[in-house]
Amino acid sequence: FVNPQIQQKPKEAKFVKRKTIHGLVVRPKDNKILVLDWKKWDWKTLIIGGCEGKESPKSAALREAREETGLKVFYKGLIGEEIESFFFADHKNEWRHRVSQPVLLEAVSLGEGKISEEEAEKHSILWMDPAEALKILTYKEDQLVVEQFMNGALCYPGEGALINSG
Numbered sequence: 001f002v003n004p005q006i007q008q009k010p011k012e013a014k015f016v017k018r019k020t021i022h023g024l025v026v027r028p029k030d031n032k033i034l035v036l037d038w039k040k041w042d043w044k045t046l047i048i049g050g051c052e053g054k055e056s057p058k059s060a061a062l063r064e065a066r067e068e069t070g071l072k073v074f075y076k077g078l079i080g081e082e083i084e085s086f087f088f089a090d091h092k093n094e095w096r097h098r099v100s101q102p103v104l105l106e107a108v109s110l111g112e113g114k115i116s117e118e119e120a121e122k123h124s125i126l127w128m129d130p131a132e133a134l135k136i137l138t139y140k141e142d143q144l145v146v147e148q149f150m151n152g153a154l155c156y157p158g159e160g161a162l163i164n165s166g
Contacts, residue, residue: 013094013095017097017098017099020099034069035126041090044126044137048064084098084100130149
């Protein structure tokens with residue numbers, strides 16, 4: 001569990017359980033990662049978004065990256081295991097129980113696609129060295145994803161059986 005917060009629950013706040021993704025986008029030419037710099041909230045985050053219905057983490061990550069950045073990205077695999085957290089989401093006025101799968105994405109081309117005006121008003125994009133991003137990311141979950149990425153905690157994305165014979 002990450003980010004357990006013990007606060008008094010506002011009476012008008014609802015409780016929501018969500019399955020989400022944390023999308024870590026890498027730019028291959030310099031190995032920098034994408035950080036969203038939120039304008040209304042003082043947040044620096046990775047791409048975070050919900051899985052809709054029975055949508056897979058892969059599909060959700062590709063969709064969220066396109067919606068939030070307009071970038072064309074390629075799915076590279078999963079990073080580590082799911083991260084479970086409980087917190088109050090101020091921007092939605094709700095308590096959340098989130099189970100999030102970190103996903104590694106690679107920027108295929110920069111500047112392709114179009115970001116909506118609504119998304120452009122929410123945040124801008126920063127490209128940062130992973131070690132530098134660790135210093136400014138707002139949430140522990142995002143920091144954990146970057147640390148796992150830096151330590152090579154990628155899940156096997158191939159087909160067939162992966163056997164540890166050692």
